Amino acid sequence: MDKDTKKFFAKLAGVENEEMPILVSTEISNQEEMERAETEESIAEVFEESEGELAVDVYQTPSAFVIESTIAGVNPEDIDISLTPESITVKGKREKEEKIKAENYIHQECYWGRFSRTIILPQEIDPDKTQATVKNGVLKITLPKINKGKAKKIKVKFE
Numbered sequence: 001m002d003k004d005t006k007k008f009f010a011k012l013a014g015v016e017n018e019e020m021p022i023l024v025s026t027e028i029s030n031q032e033e034m035e036r037a038e039t040e041e042s043i044a045e046v047f048e049e050s051e052g053e054l055a056v057d058v059y060q061t062p063s064a065f066v067i068e069s070t071i072a073g074v075n076p077e078d079i080d081i082s083l084t085p086e087s088i089t090v091k092g093k094r095e096k097e098e099k100i101k102a103e104n105y106i107h108q109e110c111y112w113g114r115f116s117r118t119i120i121l122p123q124e125i126d127p128d129k130t131q132a133t134v135k136n137g138v139l140k141i142t143l144p145k146i147n148k149g150k151a152k153k154i155k156v157k158f159e
Contacts, residue, residue: 050113050114051113051114051115051116052111052113052114052115052116053115053116053117054069054071054090054092054115054116054117055069055070056068056069056090056117056119057069058119060145063144063145063147064125064142064143064144064145065121065123065125065142065143065145066140066141066142066143067088067090067119067139067140067141067143068138068139068140068141069090069117069138069139070137070138070139071092071094071134071137071138071139072137073094073095073137074092074093074094076134078092078093078094078095079091079092079139080092081132081141083125083127083130083143084127085124085125085126085127085146086120086121086124086125087118087119087120087121088118088119088121088125088130088141088143089116089117089118089119090116090117090139090141091114091115091116092114092115092116093113093114093115094111094112094113094115095112095113096112121143123145123146124145124146124148125143125144125145125146126143126144126145126146129144130142130143130144
């Protein structure tokens, strides 16, 4: 492997120095095979316990913030939305129906397991008027803005 290729893989792996382990021998002993299997199981366990970050689109209209996210494959009872006037947190879990061994995957991009996302909002919202819907696997949350700058007229009553 040339020096530039090493640098590329070191950067990709997040390794600070250029020293990357390289498998020289194509023969693996039973002990090495067992250690590798244990490591793969450990990695799988860590992956299963980890929490993914939910991908979202956030935009605003004159009266509300809107958050959209694809949540196909998530059961409605597995979605939890928590609100404060300044932020929103969406948590959930997407479970795979069948277990597939890691070595059987050719390519895997879909995230399975727990996920969450907290979004700090640039303006205060009204949690009581927030609505959440799911249509065609897309979660849409509408968060009405509280307009503190809006002038309110008060009528004077004569008694």
